[in-house]
Amino acid sequence: MPNNIEGRGLTDREMLQLCLELEKARCRSISNTMLETTHQGLREIYQKCFDQANQNQFELFETMNSRGWYETELATIEQIGKVQELMQNNLHPDDHF
Numbered sequence: 091m092p093n094n095i096e097g098r099g100l101t102d103r104e105m106l107q108l109c110l111e112l113e114k115a116r117c118r119s120i121s122n123t124m125l126e127t128t129h130q131g132l133r134e135i136y137q138k139c140f141d142q143a144n145q146n147q148f149e150l151f152e153t154m155n156s157r158g159w160y161e162t163e164l165a166t167i168e169q170i171g172k173v174q175e176l177m178q179n180n181l182h183p184d185d186h187f
Contacts, residue, residue, distance in 0.1 A: 110151060124137065
């Protein structure tokens with residue numbers, strides 16, 4: 091539904107989508123910064139910022155999903171198995187040599 095009187099502008103769905111994308115980008119940015127930070131105090135600050143951005147992102151996703159604006163598929167048992175195998179191989183690559 092349009093957000094201004096003349097019927098132009100962003101819809102609620104478009105605004106939520108933009109907010110969701112911004113929070114995802116914020117999570118990536120904070121995560122990258124945290125990985126490059128050696129000062130423990132700064133890492134703790136970044137961790138708190140990341141936790142809040144992650145929570146915001148999830149709440150935006152839940153809102154969109156509940157309205158049918160962001161639908162996801164459930165993974166099959168086969169897809170889960172493939173991901174588990176891939177992760178296991180990447181976490182312990184030396185086990186294969």
